[in-house]
């Protein structure tokens with residue numbers, strides 16, 4: 314197993330700067346998920362690591378070796394494509410065997426007819442077939458080795474693509490939204506399988522997704538990317554509870570985090586619509602944003618946020634209350650227990666102050682202290 | 690609302706639908722019957738008669754025409770020449786077109802230009818082109834032999850020597866077919882998902898040859914099959930260049946199936962005999978098509 318170190322990678326397609334100064338490192342054996350909205354450059358970064366695309370600047374290191382100048386075939390990484398990219402004319406067994414055939418057989422032994430009789434070819438081929446069958450078995454594909462990709466369901470194709478990746482022991486796995494074509498139930502199941510494989514093989518994995526729940530549940534660390542930049546790389550817990558950037562806070566979490574326009578006074582007090590929030594921010598005064606997760610808000614007659622109810626949304630395991638700030642008109646969402654009902658007319662919301670997030674005008678996180686007097 | 694519409698529909702439509710369908714098909718069905726099926730049927734029937742143009746009557750002679758074909762040395766030569774012609778034109782124009790298509794596909798610039806250049810013979814008038822070839826290949830005033838003379842080689846009389854005439858015609862045939870095949874192959878190549886090539890690379894494929902073997906060639910299968918069939922059928926059908934350039938000569942060295950049929954039918958007016966040759970031609974073409982649809986099709990589609 315080998316780590317991946319990406320530093321200062323830039324990529325431009327024509328006029329579009331797709332990657333601007335991306336740095337990210339994946340420790341040996343680590344599972345890092347790369348999340349970001351569509352078009353932010355995730356696939357591009359992954360293809361650069363795989364060697365399918367060239368980067369304009371920066372360096373790439375896999376297992377302690379500079380691979381920037383190497384071709385994909387020489388980088389020894391396995392990639393699972395978003396579209397699976399299975400060879401349609403080969404059976405499942407043959408598809409899975411391709412990486413082994415290409416690496417273990419000499420070009421003479423791969424020759425169409427003659428190769429079969431080349432010295433050593435028979436034994437090597439038998440070994441390849443056995444390894445391919447073992448990889449297929451470990452993913453529950455044992456019964457369909459003889460089928461072609463067209464005769465498989467989406468989930469099965471997905472697993473063939475995975476098997477083709479795990480059949481050899483590459484330095485690292487690259488997976489590009491491998492679950493995006495599956496239905497919800499299959500997605501959750503395959504998610505588990507990928508995590509299991511990762512536990513078993515312990516392979517360095519860079520996993521691209523635009524589904525944040527996938528990233529949060531599967532990864533050791535999550536890298537949040539936006540507009541060609543990596544905003545934060547951290548554990549799932551810290552990405553959620555301790556985002557470094559307003560864009561990270563708003564991208565992660567569903568329903569979306571509530572944001573309120575705020576002001577940091579000269580004495581550091583955080584004010585929303587002229588009311589003190591019981592928080593004191595460090596650093597310069599000026600405009601700011603107060604961000605509150607839906608589960609950190611609750612109705613509270615002594616709260617500091619006057620709101621009016623808009624409507625309730627019943628989700629099964631909880632109820633979402635959509636409200637609007639009375640003064641600012643800003644929408645606020647609360648996560649309430651399933652049976653909750655909403656007060657009609659204006660009422661007040663309180664929030665859990667230690668979990669409140671304050672961001673400066675530049676979108677960077679500001680450290681805050683909770684004041685004693687605040688209602689916790 | 691939509692339910693009401695769905696329920697109302699059957700009461701309104703049933704009588705009209707089948708009838709309207711037939712009426713709409715009628716022009717196509719009629720023209721197909723009149724212009725294609727009936728003439729073919731007439732030709733097939735004629736093949737079993739001794740009908741000659743202008744003759745007062747005709748007699749059913751069963752397999753007589755075919756018996757005569759078997760004994761006819763001219764027909765045997767013509768059949769052999771046709772097979773040789775197809776045997777040269779089809780493989781060379783297919784392999785050449787594939788090689789060119791791969792080169793053009795790999796090129797970063799000038800694709801449209803190359804495509805147009807090689808496709809040009811397809812859109813040009815065969816008879817006009819044949820005249821141009823006549824000039825190019827002319828033994829005394831033609832540029833080809835002039836160039837050869839510069840190198841100290843005495844060029845043969847390309848179109849008038851029985852040793853070279855079939856080769857020269859085959860060369861013209863290749864020139865005509867290669868552009869069409871090239872365009873088909875280029876279309877086939879663009880239909881191959883780029884991700885497959887990339888997957889192959891990640892899987893450890895290093896050389897262009899291995900990539901061709903693993904991805905390009907298998908995925909090009911349906912295209913190749915179509916190109917093979919269409920090229921064979923088109924080259925079995927060779928006529929224009931023979932009629933304009935050699936009239937089957939010298940000494941029958943360039944007699945081909947359709948040209949023999951033409952001379953029998955329209956020079957000697959032996960329409961029955963000519964129809965028998967047409968029938969042989971039809972059987973060859975049908976055989977090729979059957980080979981494609983029944984045997985090979987199953988081996989190149991992976992769906």
Ligand SMILES: Nc1ncnc2c1ncn2[C@@H]1O[C@H](COP(=O)(O)OP(=O)(O)OP(=O)(O)O)[C@@H](O)[C@H]1O
Pocket residue numbers: 326327329331349350351352353354355356357358523
């Ligand atoms: N070959 C290319 N030529 C030009 N622009 C490209 C090319 N490939 C990608 N782009 C552009 O680069 C940007 C990033 O694309 P990329 O595929 O990396 O996005 P992504 O984050 O993977 O998105 P998604 O989640 O939709 O897969 C997009 O704006 C895209 O249009």
Ligand SMILES: [Mg+2]
Pocket residue numbers: 355356357395489490
């Ligand atoms: Mg992508």
